[in-house]
Every structure is written in structure tokens, then in C-alpha cells.
Amino acid sequence: MQSQMYAYFHFINAREAIEYYQEVFGATNVFRVSPDEQQAKVLHLPENANLDNITMNGGFDVLGSHFVCADSFSGALRIGNQVSVMLDLDANDEESVKAAAEFYDRVKVSGLVQITMPYTDQFWGGKLGIFTDEYGIEWMLHVAPWNK
Template sequence: MNNINLIPYLTFENTKEALAYYQDVFGITDIQRESPNEKQAEDMSLNADVNLDDLTLQGSFKILGKQVFCADSFLGKPVVSSLISLMIEVDLHDSEASSALQKLYDRVVESEEVKVIVTFEKKSSGNKYGQIVDKYGITWIFNAVK
């Protein structure tokens, strides 16, 4: 069962805008975005005057080499939920991974586009841990474990 992956799939009101935000603030890479074609728009009963290039049928990006999928919510405005968090965990002994996680945390915090919930620092357990919430209400957990 090693061939099973669990991949985050985020839904936004405007994925095109969200991807620009995550690229600027988080430095995401490998961004892909597919707009619906006219037939797909018709099948989804979208208004004929909608600009299809502004819509995202499916998108994806990578953060620290890990893939995240995303799309627009075609069923109305998505509901923000504090029940979902994304954790990025690295081995504290892997200096390259630990450094990449620290740089990502520093980047997002310096942007002032996120709210820091828990400062990313060493805890009594010896692990480093921190949490931020981005402008879309998604909680990102930074975790470097021994």
C-alpha cells in the first residue's frame, strides 16, 4: 500500500487570484491552471458572458516540492473552515529540509499577508513548531521533528 497518496485539494472563489497570492507570498512553483472550455462551461450552466480565462476548472502547484491541487468553487462561494489545516513536516536532522522550512516560514511571515498563530520556534519537546493562517483562512502548520 505504499502507492497511496493523500493530496490536498483546495477550493477557492477565484483560484487564478489565489495562485498569484501563493506565488507571491509562499513562493509556490510548478503552477498549472486549466480553464473550462465552452462545452464544459455549457455543461456547468455558466453564464454565456463569463470570461472563461478567469475561471479555473483544475489547477495545481508545488510547495517545497509537494503537490497541491485546486479549483474554483462552481457551486457558490466556498465556506472558510478552521477544521482544515495543512502541515508541512520535515526531519529536524535533515539540515536542507529544515532550512527550506525555516525559509518558507520567514518568507510568509515577512510578507505580512498572514496571521501568525504560533511562532515557529523550538518547543520543550525539542521539535520546532509554528502555525500561520493565510488570507484564505487556511492554517499552515510548520513542523520540524526529531
């Protein structure tokens, strides 16, 4: 069996969220699809809706992990704390170690995340940092050897 898993985020305005992740997280491979008129009817959007501002499907990469997103069409969003996103990188790969440190520095100096645990060495031999973005999503940056 082959399988892939993606975190799929819902936002009030996914277009703005994607721009935020590009600016603050350095997101790459960004894409965004707006609905056409027929799709807008299926989504029960108002006839005068500006379809260019609506995101039916979008996505981006952060540190080699792929994320997808869309505007929330199912009603009001509730921020919860039951899920965290972990970006796990191999400490045996110099490029990954460097990318993780640069990523953490980038989000830290942005002032647009709330750091709850600085990115530091941990007792198990890896490094971990935890922060929450402006959408209430908790991110864990983890670097440890993948093969011991």
C-alpha cells in the same frame, strides 16, 4: 495498495489564489487549466463568462508538498476551522531545515498571513509555527526528526 493524498482547495478566484501562493509562499510547479466552451456548459457557466479567468483545475507545490485547487462551482464558500495543513519536514535533512526557516521568514515578512504561533522550538524536540493565510486556511510548519 498505492495511494496519494492531496489537499484540494476551493476558491472564489483560484487564479488570484495561485498568484498569492506564488508570491507569499514561493509556490512552484504551478499549473492552471481553464474550461473550454463545452466544459463551461457542463459547469453551467454563463455564456458570456471569461473562460480565461476561470480555473477548472490548478495546483502548486510548497516545500515539496503538492496542492490542487479550483474555483468553487458548488456555491458559496464557508470558512471553517476543522482542517489545518501541516508541512512536515525532516530535521535530519539540512536542506529541509534551511528551506523551512526560509519559508517561514518569507511568509512572516510578507505581512499577508496572520501568525498565531511563531516558528520556535517545542518541548518534543521539533520546531512548529502556525499561521493563517488570507483565505482562512491554517498552516502548520513542523520540523522534527523523522527517524529517532
